[in-house]
Amino acid sequence: MTDKKPKNVFQDGAISSEFIGNSIYKHQTKTSIGAHNIFLGQVRADVIEGKTVAAIEYTAYEAMANTKFHDIRETAFEKFELTCMHIYHSLGTVKAGEICLFVFVSSPRRKVVFEALEFIVEAIKADVPVFGKEIFEDESHQWKVNS
Amino acid sequence: MTDKKPKNVFQDGAISSEFIGNSIYKHQTKTSIGAHNIFLGQVRADVIEGKTVAAIEYTAYEAMANTKFHDIRETAFEKFELTCMHIYHSLGTVKAGEICLFVFVSSPRRKVVFEALEFIVEAIKADVPVFGKEIFEDESHQWKVNS
């Protein structure tokens, strides 16, 4: 099931565990699925030069980002035999311990989901114009760099 | 955090999406985690010679299986820099569309969780004495074979 138009992948603020649980629940009617694989990005309370990250504030070039998410989605459906794929990313403030990225792939067989999920997550990190500002507890900040 | 004694990995019946959502929620206090990876095995309504699988009934050599799950857990903690690892497997009847296996790994960094999760799921499939009986809609059955 590929979509022709880009969807809005962005959610305002953190992605809740209830949302994720509910998304899993909705797939129980799809009885051709044998394997799901889910990646969750969680904001780390990194300590940098004695200061602790309290939150990340995400901004994005939204139009381009949604186009890129759509391209990644189309490529993944071409490369891998997937039944479903869902991507959600936060915008705005996400506190340490909260979830900012939720990628969910499903397939009849397990080998496929492992390959597909890693491909999608790496593509998101590399190709999607999203910018994280790490806010420390003292309200100073630095710009996040992906490794 | 490794445990020294084998835990009971088995749950009676299907693993609910609420249980999974709640398990994700509990990790939000662990702010050194940056990446979670979750594998879910779901029972497929396969059609075999015109008959549809309605459920799988799982049995296990429980004592040996829990020891094997424990060994897999210990090996994974040695091989990969994991913050947390959780494994749950169903016993008894799990209907098509329901979840029978839930593997959850967490780490500061994403590369680790991809490798660790695939390692653990493959080890479970290969080494743990669990037996699935595929029950068809007409109540006949066949024994599941992992591929």
Add this chain to the structure above:
Amino acid sequence: MLITIKYFGQIAEATQTQEEQLDLPQHSIGDLLTVLYSKYSALQLKDFKIAQNQKLVGLDTLLTGEDIALLPPFSGG
């Protein structure tokens, strides 16, 4: 030597029992198998592994008196 033998999945279906105790001379897993094949002819067509005290063993392993399990192909997950 009294040995507890556990049967699982389609093996339990073939033997029609999940567990029994057999009094056997202190001998190898292979010897035990010979006894079981003659008792349950349906077993001869089945694929299984054998565990003694929860560890997989080969035909040459000696019986220790600990639990034996006949395990059909694993199909968890």
Add this chain to the structure above:
Amino acid sequence: MLITIKYFGQIAEATQTQEEQLDLPQHSIGDLLTVLYSKYSALQLKDFKIAQNQKLVGLDTLLTGEDIALLPPFSGG
């Protein structure tokens, strides 16, 4: 040619604006950069990519009149 230029993340922090319109001769991305470096000296120390109409472009690409965006290193997820 009136061109809309969008700034993001630490680039917006350096320019202190998120979007502006500049009237430029029909020329290359490289020429635009020269204008921007002289307007915002802080930009010279920054690492960024440039997109025109949401596609990444090089310095030799000609300005088409469509939106330009200055994008610092991506750090989603």
